[in-house]
Amino acid sequence: MARHDAYRLPCVPGHEIAGRVTKVGSSVTKFKVGDLAGVGCMVDSDRTCPECKQGFEQFCNNMVLTYNSPDKHIGGVTYGGYSDTIVVDENFVLRIPANLSLAGAAPLLCAGITTFSPSTTGEWARARKWASSAWAVWATWASS
Numbered sequence: 186m187a188r189h190d191a192y193r194l195p196c197v198p199g200h201e202i203a204g205r206v207t208k209v210g211s212s213v214t215k216f217k218v219g220d221l222a223g224v225g226c227m228v229d230s231d232r233t234c235p236e237c238k239q240g241f242e243q244f245c246n247n248m249v250l251t252y253n254s255p256d257k258h259i260g261g262v263t264y265g266g267y268s269d270t271i272v273v274d275e276n277f278v279l280r281i282p283a284n285l286s287l288a289g290a291a292p293l294l295c296a297g298i299t300t301f302s303p304s305t306t307g308e309w310a311r312a313r314k315w316a317s318s319a320w321a322v323w324a325t326w327a328s329s
C-alpha cells in the first residue's frame with residue numbers, strides 16, 4: 186500500500202469516476218474527445234516493478250491512488266472523483282460503452298473491478314490481501 190503518512194485529512198475519497206473525455210494529449214491513442222470514460226481508485230504506478238510488468242499495478246508499492254496520494258506530476262495530492270475535472274494517463278482509464286449509463290457504470294469502477302478482475306485470473310488470495318489493506322486505510326481515515 187502507499188505511504189500512509191502522506192495522506193492529508195480531511196479527505197472525501199471519490200474513486201468511482203465516470204464522465205466524458207473533454208481533452209486528450211497529443212500522445213493519447215486509446216481515447217478521443219467525447220468518449221465515455223471511467224477512472225477507478227488508482228491513476229498511476231511506477232510501471233517498472235515486477236507487479237506492474239505483470240499487469241498487476243494494483244499491487245505496486247508506488248501506485249498513485251485517485252485521491253489523497255502524492256501527485257508526482259504537479260505536486261500536492263490527488264483529489265479524486267469530487268473534482269470538477271481529472272487528468273489521468275490513458276493506461277489508467279477505462280472505456281465505458283455508450284449503451285451503459287454513467288450512473289450505472291460508476292460503481293463498477295471499484296466494487297465491480299475489485300471482484301471481477303481476480304475472478305478472471307484466479308487471483309482471489311491476492312485480492313483478499315489487497316482488500317484487507319484497503320480496509321486498513323479506510324479505518325485510519327474513519328478514526329481520524
Ligand SMILES: [Zn+2]
Nearest residue numbers: 232234237245
Ligand atoms: Zn509498480
